[in-house]
Amino acid sequence: MLRYTAKRTGLAVLNLLIVMVAMYAMVFLVPGDPASVALGPRATPALKAELVTRMGLDQPIWRQVWNFFANAVQGNLGYDVWSGRPVLDQILEAFPNTLILGGVALGWALVLGVALGCLAVVWRGGVLDTLLGLLSVSMIAVPSFVIAIYALLVFAVWLNWLPAIGAGTAGDIGSQVRALILPSFAIGITWVGYLARLVRASMLEVMGEAHIRTARAFGLSEFRIVTRYALRLAIIPTLAVLAVGFGSILSAAVFVETVFSRPGIGTLIISAVAKRNYPLVMGTTLFMTAFYLFIVTAADLVIARLDPRVRDVFRGG
Amino acid sequence: MTGAQDDGTVLRVEGLSVSYGAVQALRGASLIARRSEVIGIVGESGCGKSTLASALIGLPAPGARMRGQVEIGGRDIVAAPERARRAMRGAAVAMIFQDPMTSFNPVLTLGQQLTDFQHRSALPRRARRARAAAMLARVGLPDPELALDRHIHELSGGMRQRAAIAAALLMQPQLLVADEPTTALDVTMEAQIIHLLRELRHEHQGAIVVITHHLGVIGELCDRVYVMYAGEIVEEGTTDEIYHDPRHPYTQALIACDPAHIAGTVDRLPTIPDRVPDLDPPPPGCSFAPRCPVAMARCRTDAPPRVTVGPGHAAACHRVTP
Ligand SMILES: Nc1ncnc2c1ncn2[C@@H]1O[C@H](COP(=O)(O)OP(=O)(O)OP(=O)(O)O)[C@@H](O)[C@H]1O
Ligand SMILES: [Mg+2]
Numbered sequence: 001m002l003r004y005t006a007k008r009t010g011l012a013v014l015n016l017l018i019v020m021v022a023m024y025a026m027v028f029l030v031p032g033d034p035a036s037v038a039l040g041p042r043a044t045p046a047l048k049a050e051l052v053t054r055m056g057l058d059q060p061i062w063r064q065v066w067n068f069f070a071n072a073v074q075g076n077l078g079y080d081v082w083s084g085r086p087v088l089d090q091i092l093e094a095f096p097n098t099l100i101l102g103g104v105a106l107g108w109a110l111v112l113g114v115a116l117g118c119l120a121v122v123w124r125g126g127v128l129d130t131l132l133g134l135l136s137v138s139m140i141a142v143p144s145f146v147i148a149i150y151a152l153l154v155f156a157v158w159l160n161w162l163p164a165i166g167a168g169t170a171g172d173i174g175s176q177v178r179a180l181i182l183p184s185f186a187i188g189i190t191w192v193g194y195l196a197r198l199v200r201a202s203m204l205e206v207m208g209e210a211h212i213r214t215a216r217a218f219g220l221s222e223f224r225i226v227t228r229y230a231l232r233l234a235i236i237p238t239l240a241v242l243a244v245g246f247g248s249i250l251s252a253a254v255f256v257e258t259v260f261s262r263p264g265i266g267t268l269i270i271s272a273v274a275k276r277n278y279p280l281v282m283g284t285t286l287f288m289t290a291f292y293l294f295i296v297t298a299a300d301l302v303i304a305r306l307d308p309r310v311r312d313v314f315r316g317g
Numbered sequence: 318m319t320g321a322q323d324d325g326t327v328l329r330v331e332g333l334s335v336s337y338g339a340v341q342a343l344r345g346a347s348l349i350a351r352r353s354e355v356i357g358i359v360g361e362s363g364c365g366k367s368t369l370a371s372a373l374i375g376l377p378a379p380g381a382r383m384r385g386q387v388e389i390g391g392r393d394i395v396a397a398p399e400r401a402r403r404a405m406r407g408a409a410v411a412m413i414f415q416d417p418m419t420s421f422n423p424v425l426t427l428g429q430q431l432t433d434f435q436h437r438s439a440l441p442r443r444a445r446r447a448r449a450a451a452m453l454a455r456v457g458l459p460d461p462e463l464a465l466d467r468h469i470h471e472l473s474g475g476m477r478q479r480a481a482i483a484a485a486l487l488m489q490p491q492l493l494v495a496d497e498p499t500t501a502l503d504v505t506m507e508a509q510i511i512h513l514l515r516e517l518r519h520e521h522q523g524a525i526v527v528i529t530h531h532l533g534v535i536g537e538l539c540d541r542v543y544v545m546y547a548g549e550i551v552e553e554g555t556t557d558e559i560y561h562d563p564r565h566p567y568t569q570a571l572i573a574c575d576p577a578h579i580a581g582t583v584d585r586l587p588t589i590p591d592r593v594p595d596l597d598p599p600p601p602g603c604s605f606a607p608r609c610p611v612a613m614a615r616c617r618t619d620a621p622p623r624v625t626v627g628p629g630h631a632a633a634c635h636r637v638t639p
Contacts, residue, residue, distance in 0.1 A: 210419040217374055217414075218434040218488070219407030228433070232424050307424050308468045 004304055012297040019289045023282060024065055077283030082275060087283035090268060098264035102249050104180055105187035113195025118226060120200045136193025145255035148186035152259060155182055183260045187252045195238060203234040236303055243299030247292050325352040327491050327524040333385035335368050335377060339597045342368040344548045350524035357535040358528045360545030363593050366528045370496040373526065374412050375402035390491050408437060411490040415497040417477035421469035427480055428465030434484055452483040456513060475506045491523040499534060511537045532575045544568045547593050547604040554630035564632040567605045611636055
């Protein structure tokens with residue numbers, strides 16, 4: 001397990017390095033220097049020169065790349081062009097909001113999806129099973145910001161049950177939870193049916209395997225068989241999909257945050273792009289990439305724990 | 318022994334039929350097994366042996382229809398609702414499965430499964446685990462404690478089969494069903510497992526049903542034999558009678574094809590010509606008639622009677638005379 005962990009982590013770090021180089025290339029090696037783009041056409045040469053020095057653009061490329069890497073490793077992602085605040089500070093301030101939103105959305109989608117998937121297996125061919133089949137296909141096709149807009153319209157504007165914008169009053173848990181309901185609903189709902197279908201399909205496959213028959217032959221109850229003997233195997237493909245899906249959940253969060261004017265990484269990136277705040281754009285992208293890789297790697301490790309055959313294949317090869 | 322009837326009968330199967338849709342995989346099988354007795358079921362691939370085994374443990378394949386009676390310790394598992402069947406599985410009857418690689422859960426350790434299987438025991442988990450370790454030692458696993466923490470794919474083929482045997486024995490069932498217990502093994506390993514089963518049969522109080530397509534296994538292990546052909550029992554008798562005085566033409570052909578019975582060297586092993594007939598629906602008359610070297614006109618139209626040729630020795634054939 002230790003060797004497997006080391007291998008997976010190594011791969012993730014390599015991935016991150018490649019992303020950093022590619023990002024650097026995109027921002028700094030394209031024609032037009034970032035300082036003029038950031039300051040606009042009417043900036044004075046003196047102002048530009050000052051920014052160029054501050055961003056280190058007057059140094060040789062290799063030196064710039066090295067500085068960027070060295071700083072990033074030390075947790076310094078540069079400074080905001082406009083306010084001069086450290087980029088990392090702003091990210092760490094906004095990130096918990098996005099994480100909570102994505103996590104809550106994913107959490108309830110997973111719980112509901114797995115439960116519905118299991119029930120669909122128990123009542124195979126029943127009403128729930130059929131309904132799930134229809135809903136999951138149509139729901140996954142709808143973008144979450146569309147759902148966000150309609151949810152906002154219906155529940156916040158017409159019915160006035162839930163707050164339309166913001167993240168709730170700081171310190172007031174009740175208002176924060178209420179502010180989370182609509183956005184997390186908008187993100188999670190597209191996943192529920194999909195996850196349920198996924199769990200159902202892999203559960204049905206597992207229930208047909210010979211070892212399930214053995215468990216039945218020893219008189220174990222169907223409930224115990226589903227939860228202890230089948231679910232652990234059936235959840236594996238779901239976890240793998242979910243880890244990759246977390247990327248799309250985070251990008252959904254970017255849009256949904258904008259719809260609901262929630263503070264978070266989404267609102268941060270959008271305003272940074274609008275103001276040509278390159279260090280902030282780069283820092284945020286890098287941070288989110290690192291986070292995404294962390295999640296995917298963690299999921300890999302969890303899967304290896306759940307299914308010992310996976311890590312043995314790795315150990316052997 | 319609880320539940321066994323006075324004459325020591327543990328298993329009584331009466332007119333058992335199993336069909337998968339139009340396929341009549343098992344037709345009117347009747348057999349008995351007594352306490353401390355090992356009976357063998359032998360027949361070619363596809364003759365319905367596994368179908369019979371799944372009926373004996375009250376776990377037919379989804380969609381299968383069962384008729385007739387399977388009484389274990391006097392209780393009919395066919396007539397019982399699923400709840401009652403489940404109460405009998407792993408208690409009155411336990412099974413050694415054909416392929417231990419796929420018949421154990423791949424993500425739980427052997428110890429977790431062997432302790433789970435004793436779910437009806439009042440013992441605490443630790444004690445159940447200790448029982449499992451003792452049983453693994455009994456069936457000849459070198460380091461039982463270590464094996465309990467292993468997953469099934471980490472054990473060798475022989476160790477897996479021993480673990481499967483241990484799992485079934487842990488239940489102390491009245492009836493132990495072994496479906497092809499040695500088929501997944503190589504020849505040396507097969508000999509070892511047969512040797513183990515021979516030892517264990519003396520310790521085991523209940524009845525054992527060994528299902529195989531391999532006559533050698535029957536000769537080594539069984540007291541009595543039922544020969545199956547195309548979903549029917551065509552002959553029954555003691556192992557001696559079946560080996561030395563087979564009456565049904567199919568049994569005779571089966572014995573003649575057994576390599577152990579062929580003296581000297583031959584260029585080609587003899588085979589029974591043609592194949593097992595379609596069971597959808599089965600042919601009228603005797604199902605072996607199309608391949609039978611001594612078939613008469615009557616064999617193709619009339620179902621053969623069950624002819625008793627001695628106490629406990631009977632064959633279903635028009636040619637056989639008492
Ligand atoms: N679940 C099922 N659905 C439909 N047909 C089945 C099913 N299981 C078995 N059969 C059919 O029933 C017949 C008997 O099969 P069975 O598995 O009992 O034979 P067997 O004697 O155990 O063969 P083998 O030696 O190959 O294991 C075969 O014709 C088979 O195709
Ligand atoms: Mg079989």
